[in-house]
Amino acid sequence: MSNPMNWTKQQIVAQCLFPKLSTEDFFTNPDYKREILRLVELGVGGFCIFGGDTVQVEQMTNSLQNMAPVPLLFAGDFEFGLPMRLSEGTEFPHAMALGQNSDSDTSFKISSAISKEVKSVGVKWNLAPVCDINSNPSNPIINIRSFGETPELVSDNVVKFIEGSKTVNVLTCAKHFPGHGDTLSDSHIELPAVSKTLEDLEKFELLPFKAAIEAGVDSIMVGHLYVPAMSNNLLPTSLSPKVYSYIRDAMKFKGLIVTDALDMKSITKIRNSSDATIDCLLAGADIALMPENAIEAIAGLIERAENDEKLVENCYESSKRIITAKRNAKLIPLFATLENTKQIFTDHLNLALNVAYKALQIKIDKPIIPIADDVNFAGIAFLQQDKDLRTATRFFTMLSQAIENDCDFAFVSEAITDSDLSAIKDGIKDAKILIFAVFIKAVAYDGRTDLITKAKEIFDKLSAGKDTIVIFLGNPYFGEIFDSSVKIWTYSDSFPSLASVVIELSGRKEALKLL
Incomplete structure (x- = not known):
């Protein structure tokens, strides 16, 4: 089942959908659990995890893996450790604190430690590092999530973060392309604008993403931004074919391209879940992340695939890249039972404290x-x-x-x-x-x-x-x-x-x- 060449149209397009997975709802809401099991049965490629403690997440990821025809790739936003989304784990200093340390190897050590904890609960894809340059102090959403205010500082730490994660075989994600650092609004609420020319972007915002690609980053997340230099017909970058073509052709990136969460208001104001999912995949995304209504999204995706060869062709190429990523994460040929590595949580406390103090x-x-x-x-x-x-x-x-x-x-x-x-x-x-x-x-x-x-x-x-x-x-x-x-x-x-x-x-x- 790990060769898309032998898949049906449904299996091909479903692999490109990564819904949200609430740990609490999975264990407390029978209807929600049935919905998640149905998504696994239909062949989604993975999930993005929110909430729960480490034991619950480990149990949940294990049980779903044992049901999946193709190993699932679980993802999560763990920029500063598991506590960004879970109730347990080591809470490390934010990226800007890491950037304050004079030695960028700090980011290598922190990333390696985060990746060990991420891996211990069954997650193999950390949606980090943040490549945004916080060049605008009034930015309402990036701020201390960024390593700093200059391309050089951010790039150095991005590279070390990626290298640290690679030591543990946890996938990384450079976000939020083409750069969310110089904005005045929050894309969770509305569509922020970046009015710079392409030349200006290439000299500043895009430099950390270029460094990430050279360091072997596994994926790039496209943000929900209005960037006239890169957007088609007033579209958000996440729905714009021009953006995805630039990443593939100009930046020569061969890994996964994923959208930012499609349940954010900058998208839900203009698209329903089905249309948002279909449009981003037609534009060139490999993965439609977290549509607001996953059942609606997958139903519309499967229906559209019956008569849209362009969609199927895009998703076929994307599915091959997703399978490659799963191989790189050691999920294929066979998902392995998790090792008991809870001692790592204790071991990381002193590292986190030393880094925080030096910052x-x-x-x-x-x-x-x-x-x-x-x-x-x-x-x-x-x-x-x-x-x-x-x-x-x-x-x-x-x-x-x-x-x-x-x-x-x-x-x-x-x-x-x-x-x-x-x-x-x-x-x-x-x-x-x-x-x-x-x-x-x-x-x-x-x-x-x-x-x-x-x-x-x-x-x-x-x-x-x-x-x-x-x-x-x-x-x-x-x-x-x-x-x-x-x-x-x-x-x-x-x-x-x-x-x-x-x-x-x-x-x-x-x-x-x-x-």
């Missing part, structure tokens, strides 16, 4: 850190979303345990009232130091960058008469507007980044033998 950027105008034992302090966290409360609570819990001083903590957001702010100010009046932790970063469907104005307003009202420490746990581009005794940039809100700040504030780095 810290600290500006000290007044030497108030480490915080002395006899100094009372207060901690205020500015939250972008409700779910940031868990991360902020974790941070302050670690800090209070490391520094056994009298301290008060509070959590604020843009919705705070003047009366609540006054109550907080009264509650921290005895604190000598104010620690202000800013949890603002690029978030899908909520990538606002204007929140910093409100955060600054709150900080100014609470900080009068106090020494201050401002910590940027995410977006690093607003430090200059804060007047503070100490500023700390982490370039990530991952657990090791939180712990690194605690180590710095408490002066415990020698005890932990980090350096």
